[in-house]
Amino acid sequence: MVELRNVSVTYSNGVDALNDVSLKINDGEFVFVVGKSGAGKSTLIRLLLKEITPSKGRINVNGFDLKRLKKTRAYKLRRTIGFVFQDFKLIDSMDVFDNIAFVLRCTDSSERYIAKRVPYVIKLVGLTEKAHSRPSELSGGEQQRVAIARALVNDPQLIIADEPTGNLDPALSTEIVELLQAINKCGTTVLMVTHEHDLVKNFGGRTISLQDGRVIFDDYLIGDRN
Amino acid sequence: MKISSMNYLFRQGIKNIWTNRIMSVASFCILMVSLLLIGFTSLFIANINSFVGSIENKNEVILFLKDDVTDSDIEQIGVKLNNMDNISEVVFYSKEEAFEEIKKGIENSDELFSYVGEESPLPDSYRVKVEELDTMGSTLMEVRRLNGIDSINAPNDFVSILTDLKKIISIISAVILVSLIIVSLVIISNAERASVDIRKREIAIMKYVGATNAFIKIPFFVEGMTLGILAGGVAAVITIFGYSELASMLMGETTILTAMGISGLISLDEIMWPLVGAYVAIGALISAIGTVMCTRKYVKV
Numbered sequence: 311m312v313e314l315r316n317v318s319v320t321y322s323n324g325v326d327a328l329n330d331v332s333l334k335i336n337d338g339e340f341v342f343v344v345g346k347s348g349a350g351k352s353t354l355i356r357l358l359l360k361e362i363t364p365s366k367g368r369i370n371v372n373g374f375d376l377k378r379l380k381k382t383r384a385y386k387l388r389r390t391i392g393f394v395f396q397d398f399k400l401i402d403s404m405d406v407f408d409n410i411a412f413v414l415r416c417t418d419s420s421e422r423y424i425a426k427r428v429p430y431v432i433k434l435v436g437l438t439e440k441a442h443s444r445p446s447e448l449s450g451g452e453q454q455r456v457a458i459a460r461a462l463v464n465d466p467q468l469i470i471a472d473e474p475t476g477n478l479d480p481a482l483s484t485e486i487v488e489l490l491q492a493i494n495k496c497g498t499t500v501l502m503v504t505h506e507h508d509l510v511k512n513f514g515g516r517t518i519s520l521q522d523g524r525v526i527f528d529d530y531l532i533g534d535r536n
Numbered sequence: 537m538k539i540s541s542m543n544y545l546f547r548q549g550i551k552n553i554w555t556n557r558i559m560s561v562a563s564f565c566i567l568m569v570s571l572l573l574i575g576f577t578s579l580f581i582a583n584i585n586s587f588v589g590s591i592e593n594k595n596e597v598i599l600f601l602k603d604d605v606t607d608s609d610i611e612q613i614g615v616k617l618n619n620m621d622n623i624s625e626v627v628f629y630s631k632e633e634a635f636e637e638i639k640k641g642i643e644n645s646d647e648l649f650s651y652v653g654e655e656s657p658l659p660d661s662y663r664v665k666v667e668e669l670d671t672m673g674s675t676l677m678e679v680r681r682l683n684g685i686d687s688i689n690a691p692n693d694f695v696s697i698l699t700d701l702k703k704i705i706s707i708i709s710a711v712i713l714v715s716l717i718i719v720s721l722v723i724i725s726n727a728e729r730a731s732v733d734i735r736k737r738e739i740a741i742m743k744y745v746g747a748t749n750a751f752i753k754i755p756f757f758v759e760g761m762t763l764g765i766l767a768g769g770v771a772a773v774i775t776i777f778g779y780s781e782l783a784s785m786l787m788g789e790t791t792i793l794t795a796m797g798i799s800g801l802i803s804l805d806e807i808m809w810p811l812v813g814a815y816v817a818i819g820a821l822i823s824a825i826g827t828v829m830c831t832r833k834y835v836k837v
Contacts (some may be wrong), residue, residue, distance in 0.1 A: 359744065382749065389746035399737055403555075412738075416747035418541050464745065 317367030327353035345520035392461030396473035400445035451482035549758020563727035571771040631656040724826025760827035768819025
């Protein structure tokens with residue numbers, strides 16, 4: 311569960327990135343967060359990952375009270391979150407298997423568990439045939455699938471996808487959102503940040519719209535596909 | 537942290553050296569040269585100190601006593617000299633002994649000194665050694681205040697040159713050592729910074745997936761300390777060979793040192809293992825500090 315109560319963020323240069331934002335995302339929800347550049351989407355993500363602390367307000371993520379959570383203990387929170395980057399951030403010196411296993415190695419998992427868990431997740435995203443390919447040998451859509459598998463591998467409570475379709479064409483974008491929705495159906499909360507209104511219009515669902523650091527819309531949309 | 541994770545981090549650190557090989561070779565070479573300079577400077581200081589120490593041991597001050605001193609005065613002066621902190625080896629030379637000594641060194645002395653008669657014309661004296669040349673002046677002032685001391689024969693000029701030389705060498709050496717250590721720290725820190733830049737993507741991923749601070753930083757330590765220990769080891773081997781060659785060259789029969797009667801450079805057997813240990817320890821320490829400097833600044837978790 312994600313809950314923000316009257317959260318404001320003012321950066322040291324005086325910019326108000328978020329202004330009295332309150333919202334609640336329950337476990338198992340799929341939420342789009344939309345907004346133009348400078349609306350506060352990135353600040354919201356940074357807050358949820360405890361990269362920054364709010365100037366005002368309280369935040370609760372997956373049972374962690376972020377005001378009380380020390381910076382040195384932020385890794386405990388991050389282990390409950392899977393993060394998908396817009397630019398995939400795959401390591402080209404590692405193959406698909408090792409890119410995904412990397413997360414488990416970073417979180418002290420045993421090699422036996424890695425050997426069991428990673429092929430399972432690779433299968434989930436439909437890349438079994440490419441398990442030993444390098445990221446540079448994959449298409450953009452496949453690379454993003456690897457990134458999603460990496461976010462999924464440590465069985466997080468929440469997946470935050472930051473513009474996951476930003477570098478993909480419309481067909482591949484649809485494929486990626488479908489994959490995230492399939493993951494959501496298995497119980498994982500998904501928060502997808504995007505500026506692609508067409509995509510949101512197409513899929514529908516709960517949509518939070520930010521503008522100038524404020525929530526201007528938070529409701530369910532009926533998608534064109536429905 | 538599990539042993540398998542430690543293995544993984546260790547392998548990552550070693551892998552970093554290869555991935556970052558150009559910078560690794562450069563920092564290894566520069567660190568090795570710095571360590572060599574630090575080592576040779578330290579050996580130079582140690583040998584100079586040993587050389588000065590051997591000269592200090594040979595220094596002798598003669599305290600001539602007044603003609604009218606009684607046997608009990610002589611005894612009292614001896615006791616007071618023995619009680620002084622900076623004075624060792626107090627030896628009394630009677631006027632007769634001194635006269636005999638002079639006679640021994642001259643041919644036909646009996647004939648030559650016949651006009652003097654049997655009685656020694658020389659004064660009684662004490663011969664003492666001053667332990668710390670730096671405080672020789674104040675010690676001799678204290679000695680001068682003793683009743684019965686007529687005059688003092690001390691190698692004042694030589695002592696002042698020697699102590700000045702020691703001070704100058706110590707200051708220059710300290711400046712060189714500190715400069716070299718700072719240079720080495722900057723080099724290691726820069727090498728690590730290059731490594732951090734190369735691994736920026738990995739660090740970002742590690743941060744977001746919940747790797748601990750230690751997990752992210754340990755490979756940089758492994759990388760830095762491996763380079764430091766290797767550079768220390770190679771520098772130690774070069775120093776041992778270089779020093780033994782230098783020692784045999786300087787201690788040839790016709791060298792100035794032999795002519796000066798100096799016992800030689802500090803023996804290699806005496807310093808070899810402490811030297812290897814010091815090189816490896818300094819290499820590792822410089823690398824550890826350099827890595828801490830770099831990771832604190834550039835790895836924000």
